[in-house]
Amino acid sequence: MHKQFASVKTSLPGPKAKEWLERRHGAVPHGVSYGTPAFVESAKGALIQDIDGNQFIDFAGAIGVNNVGHSHDTVVNALQDQAPRYIHTGFNVMMYDSYIELAEKLADLAPGSFPKKTMFLNSGAEANENAVKIARKYTGRQAVVSLSGGFHGRTLLTMAMTGKVKPYKYEYGPFAPEVYHAPFPYNYRRPDGMSEEAYTDLLLERVRDFFITEIDPSQVAAFIMEPVQGESGFIIPNKKFVKGVYDLCKQHGILFIADEIQTGFGRTGNYFAMEHFDVEPDLVTVSKSMAAGLPISGIIGRQQIMDDANPGELGGTYCGTPMGCRAGLAVLDIMEKEKLNDRAVIIGDRIMKKFEQLYDKFDIIGDYRGIGAMCALEFVKDRSTKEPDKDMVGKVLQQARERGLIALNAGVYDNVVRFLMPLVITDDQLDEGLEILEEAIEASVVGEKVN
Missing domain, CATH: 3.40.640.10 (Type I PLP-dependent aspartate aminotransferase-like (Major domain))
Incomplete structure (x- = not known):
């Protein structure tokens, strides 16, 4: 797939981020976590640029904070x-x-x-x-x-x-x-x-x-x-x-x-x-x-x-x-x-159609669910036992980040990937992010089999 929006030029963390990570570890308590080993340079709509020149499609929205997108002109x-x-x-x-x-x-x-x-x-x-x-x-x-x-x-x-x-x-x-x-x-x-x-x-x-x-x-x-x-x-x-x-x-x-x-x-x-x-x-x-x-x-x-x-x-x-x-x-x-309530329904329908395809393709997906644009995938080791697979979620999120997609984990058993993309995301950005997600799951499954 040709990527228009996600552009990862350096492996994460990049050289500039490494310097700031060292300072971060010296100044910020260990208990304050971080999901992406990068530092933001700018953000607009559903896209984030880091200080090393990498660009990410944002499916996290600062944990559901940016429904109207990053730095909307009106705000x-x-x-x-x-x-x-x-x-x-x-x-x-x-x-x-x-x-x-x-x-x-x-x-x-x-x-x-x-x-x-x-x-x-x-x-x-x-x-x-x-x-x-x-x-x-x-x-x-x-x-x-x-x-x-x-x-x-x-x-x-x-x-x-x-x-x-x-x-x-x-x-x-x-x-x-x-x-x-x-x-x-x-x-x-x-x-x-x-x-x-x-x-x-x-x-x-x-x-x-x-x-x-x-x-x-x-x-x-x-x-x-x-x-x-x-x-x-x-x-x-x-x-x-x-x-x-x-x-x-x-x-x-x-x-x-x-x-x-x-x-x-x-x-x-x-x-x-x-x-x-x-x-x-x-x-x-x-x-x-x-x-x-x-x-x-x-x-x-x-x-x-x-x-x-x-x-x-x-x-x-x-x-x-x-x-x-x-x-x-x-x-x-x-x-x-911008009729964002209506847009959330459209985004959710698009996501759930993709989730249905992913469910048919990967048996590590035990369940997919959503209401509006609040959608999630639950990963399991076995569909019959429903044993949670927390490790697979970690691999999928890492593979996604390396390809330019930011998403979040969740779940009682930490085995869920949740999606909180800005509601101003374009169809092309959304589709590219979902394709990256599919690539990330594929790579994680292959890596699991090789290991």
Whole structure:
């Protein structure tokens, strides 16, 4: 295949990157990981250029941060307009209009046919932590329930809510109390011979039993759920499960928090992934692609719930910075004008057709799945046993990088390759990236057989 966009001139890391890697290892802690042994020079749309002259097609999007692409002109212009006027005054000290305008727009867009209000924070973890604070304040209850396999952040409380041990929780306890984990459906790994409907009914029954064996519902402030589990490998629940949990929450006066940090802003073909499941969350947390790379997050929630906290109980020094708010408004403008929700569906259809071909070609692919442009491949050693193949994922990602494609791993067993390409990617760039992926799998399989 003739490559138009991916151009790897030197093996990774290149000579300039090697110098910076040495400095990086001397200055940055070992616990801060990196996926690509390269340093960026520039990035535009779905392409990244490194300091050694290599160009990559980006299927990672800074872990789902760049749905509108790298350095979109509309975002850049908004920041250039804002910076000379003022960079930061602190919304708690001197307010600014962009905060209000972004809050109004997100409240209008979020699911729910009721009055909503919005507040801003700095990161996804901080949004989830504050959502729990708000839920506890409103309900007067302490417990919070998350789902097995879910990822909600790396702070003390969000680590406790996260449903995977390594690398997020291992040796970092003790964790925040009054956090419980209920089961979440992993349909690919349901018991052999069991239908998806029967499996869903079983898990919903276990959630109901959870209120008998683990915690009484009268003590639970909130359930927090990712509409599609991100770090666990893009695990997609069916509508019946999500609605079943939601109905249980309504029955017992428990608030339902939708963690839309990775799924929001068009990734699944809607502004919010919960729109696929026909539920109206009490609180929605957002970040990542919200501002095209600027550090900002938010909580959108029912007005009466959001208003229960007293002045000064919510906020922070940098929460909802002017630069972040302006970037957020620019993102919403781009999404509307360029119809990125529709584009996500088109991208997803194109990816899934390719995945079907790859599944037929390579028996190391156990499952492929997606919703909108949130798509993933799960690798196994054997399709009948479904034994996860973490090592194969590492080889595929390395082979892809050497050919000019950046992608990410994920999964409960670290055996999933996930795709979070910018939604502004062109068809030619997307197709070339998928062809590189196929080459990378081929090379990894051949290498496995030779070794």
